Amino acid sequence: MENLVNGTLVKTDLQSYFKNKKILITGHTGFKGTWLLKILSMLGSEIKGIALEPNENQLFFNQIQGTQLCEHSIIDICDYESLENEILNFEPDIIFHLAAQALVRPSYSLLRETYMTNVIGTLNVLESIKKLSKKCNAVLITTDKVYENFEKDYLYIETDSLGGHDPYSSSKAACEILISSFRKSFIPIEKYDQHNKCIASARAGNVIGGGDLSQDRIVPDIVKSVQKGIPVTLRNPNAIRPFQHVLESLRGYLLLAIKMEIDPVLCSTSYNFGPSKMDCISVLELVQKCIKEYGIGNYNIEPQNSYLHEAGILMLDNSKSKNDLGWIPQWDIDKTIKETITWYRTNEEEKNMITEAQIKYYFNL
Numbered sequence: 001m002e003n004l005v006n007g008t009l010v011k012t013d014l015q016s017y018f019k020n021k022k023i024l025i026t027g028h029t030g031f032k033g034t035w036l037l038k039i040l041s042m043l044g045s046e047i048k049g050i051a052l053e054p055n056e057n058q059l060f061f062n063q064i065q066g067t068q069l070c071e072h073s074i075i076d077i078c079d080y081e082s083l084e085n086e087i088l089n090f091e092p093d094i095i096f097h098l099a100a101q102a103l104v105r106p107s108y109s110l111l112r113e114t115y116m117t118n119v120i121g122t123l124n125v126l127e128s129i130k131k132l133s134k135k136c137n138a139v140l141i142t143t144d145k146v147y148e149n150f151e152k153d154y155l156y157i158e159t160d161s162l163g164g165h166d167p168y169s170s171s172k173a174a175c176e177i178l179i180s181s182f183r184k185s186f187i188p189i190e191k192y193d194q195h196n197k198c199i200a201s202a203r204a205g206n207v208i209g210g211g212d213l214s215q216d217r218i219v220p221d222i223v224k225s226v227q228k229g230i231p232v233t234l235r236n237p238n239a240i241r242p243f244q245h246v247l248e249s250l251r252g253y254l255l256l257a258i259k260m261e262i263d264p265v266l267c268s269t270s271y272n273f274g275p276s277k278m279d280c281i282s283v284l285e286l287v288q289k290c291i292k293e294y295g296i297g298n299y300n301i302e303p304q305n306s307y308l309h310e311a312g313i314l315m316l317d318n319s320k321s322k323n324d325l326g327w328i329p330q331w332d333i334d335k336t337i338k339e340t341i342t343w344y345r346t347n348e349e350e351k352n353m354i355t356e357a358q359i360k361y362y363f364n365l
């Protein structure tokens with residue numbers, strides 16, 4: 001694991017750690033979960049996935065033939081008994097918990113579903129981990145939006161106040177409080193040798209990349225508009241976000257899982273995974289860069305009114321991940337956009353090939 005020092009995971013590090021490991025991914029049919037499933041299957045892990053039935057926005061999972069890469073279980077994480085059964089029977093070495101109602105604007109109308117899935121679902125995962133009578137490391141995915149946002153030119157650090165104006169953000173901030181309380185109450189660090197459980201939370205930036213077809217996300221909106229030849233509509237053109245490629249956040253989760261094995265006491269905490277400050281750009285700049293990457297001039301971008309609140313400026317301090325894990329962003333915003341648009345363009349012709357090619361390229365596999 002020598003490369004952990006500078007965070008550049010190489011084939012031998014990844015394979016020596018993840019090959020034949022029993023890995024549970026919740027939310028394996030979603031945008032990030034599908035990429036993670038593909039990476040871990042390429043590394044030779046034994047994978048179980050738990051999620052809802054893939055919907056029309058999750059064609060990416062079908063495209064990589066996700067059901068053949070894992071033991072695929074359709075379970076609602078709010079159904080405690082079924083979830084616990086699955087986890088106790090599988091006996092995972094590592095859990096990546098990604099399942100969530102993951103969208104901000106729909107969280108206003110899907111209020112109960114958002115809190116039930118995000119908070120009670122996470123509680124059910126934690127309870128199941130507690131009952132496992134074996135060693136287990138778990139990376140629980142929250143978000144960059146867990147901080148009380150003061151709308152300032154500021155990079156949030158892990159010890160800043162939690163908050164969340166909209167239902168999605170507040171549900172994820174609630175998860176952070178739950179995780180911290182659960183750790184202190186049931187699996188205290190000082191008793192690690194007795195319980196052998198390490199639980200960390202990961203707060204990543206706004207991820208972009210191929211394979212995302214979700215409603216209400218900026219890159220899928222751009223791709224769909226360009227494909228149909230209609231204007232791109234923007235709700236918050238001046239909002240500044242920590243955009244990063246999906247592979248950047250996933251490398252963070254993988255590095256964290258490896259470091260948890262080496263130093264579980266250090267890692268029983270939370271980690272930010274965000275891009276450098278200079279790569280945090282506005283939504284409008286992101287759209288303009290994507291359109292330029294498509295090679296289209298003078299494309300119509302139209303404002304869209306929305307009365308629902310979304311944060312105006314959000315950036316993360318990534319020093320702790322750099323120091324503890326050696327995680328450093330590898331792709332700047334231009335490279336991120338280039339790889340993202342390349343995926344959508346290439347994918348129209350060569351289904352599935354581009355995903356594997358980008359993983360090999362990014363991780364030097």
Ligand SMILES: NC(=O)c1ccc[n+]([C@@H]2O[C@H](COP(=O)([O-])OP(=O)(O)OC[C@H]3O[C@@H](n4cnc5c(N)ncnc54)[C@H](O)[C@@H]3O)[C@@H](O)[C@H]2O)c1
Binds near residue numbers: 097103121143207
């Ligand atoms: N996409 C981003 O920009 C971003 C940024 C920061 C954090 N996150 C977090 O990363 C995680 C993954 O995000 P994503 O973009 O892949 O989301 P997604 O919406 O693409 O996928 C969500 C996944 O969760 C599953 N799921 C939803 N409700 C469930 C339930 N009740 N029971 C079981 N499974 C359920 C879905 O089936 C799907 O597999 C989420 O926790 C999200 O909050 C995402």
